Amino acid sequence: MASTLSDGELVARCRSGDQQAWADLVERFSRYVYAISVQAFRLSEADAEDVFQEVFARAYEHLDGLRDDAAVRPWLGQLTRRLCIDRLRSAARERPAGEEELERAGSDETMTMLEEALTVHEALAETPEHCREILDRFFARDESYRTIGDALELPAGTIASRISRCLARLRELLEGRTETGRPSSSR
Amino acid sequence: MTALDEERLARLIRALPPAPEAWVRAAQALPLARVELDQIVARAEADAEFRARLVADLEAALAADGYEPTPALVHILRVRFKSK
Numbered sequence: 001m002a003s004t005l006s007d008g009e010l011v012a013r014c015r016s017g018d019q020q021a022w023a024d025l026v027e028r029f030s031r032y033v034y035a036i037s038v039q040a041f042r043l044s045e046a047d048a049e050d051v052f053q054e055v056f057a058r059a060y061e062h063l064d065g066l067r068d069d070a071a072v073r074p075w076l077g078q079l080t081r082r083l084c085i086d087r088l089r090s091a092a093r094e095r096p097a098g099e100e101e102l103e104r105a106g107s108d109e110t111m112t113m114l115e116e117a118l119t120v121h122e123a124l125a126e127t128p129e130h131c132r133e134i135l136d137r138f139f140a141r142d143e144s145y146r147t148i149g150d151a152l153e154l155p156a157g158t159i160a161s162r163i164s165r166c167l168a169r170l171r172e173l174l175e176g177r178t179e180t181g182r183p184s185s186s187r
Numbered sequence: 188m189t190a191l192d193e194e195r196l197a198r199l200i201r202a203l204p205p206a207p208e209a210w211v212r213a214a215q216a217l218p219l220a221r222v223e224l225d226q227i228v229a230r231a232e233a234d235a236e237f238r239a240r241l242v243a244d245l246e247a248a249l250a251a252d253g254y255e256p257t258p259a260l261v262h263i264l265r266v267r268f269k270s271k
Contacts, residue, residue, distance in 0.1 A: 054265070171193060
């Protein structure tokens, strides 16, 4: 079950030594950190794993220095971005073509899209479990109707309509957040 | 966030696939690695030969001395040694 604490509350609990809060924080931002390294910067799996572990190791070490607990999301985004650039820079020194990759990597457009995606995933975490599960399985995990049907014990014929209903519900939720001016980084 | 149609929503959900489970578990285990970490750092400060072995080949030195070189432990030690 995903934590319902705001980012700031989660960071405050991590700082007080709450191990479950740390596990929840890693869970909350793991996809974002992973996506920045493999989609925005197109790192290899091996480099992406190093960056992933280093981001969380540094975050764990430096959580005390974070000035605003609620700003953990952009902080992690920037940290990941910087470590990806370091990684590409050291590769660029070894092979000339790497410089071009570095210039193309990590465009603002992709970073903005990933931030929006994180906001959508945060909203998804607030939907009922059956919606969360089916949308995540179908879109993010790329599972087939058959696999989903087997896992959730649903007839394949009902999956498409459930996905459609759940997407509509998610859209309502996000539109509601926008109307109330709710910040995307606090739950 | 820009206007949302369902196709765009689907693309945004798709944009964040799960990170490999083992990576997530390793990062979640950082607090557990902490006790071991403090022991290793204290020993490295007191024992120059151990510290030299750690700097030369971190994973091999940990394994040789009976510590499991989990990704979490290795990464946090690298960060520690870099910042000294």
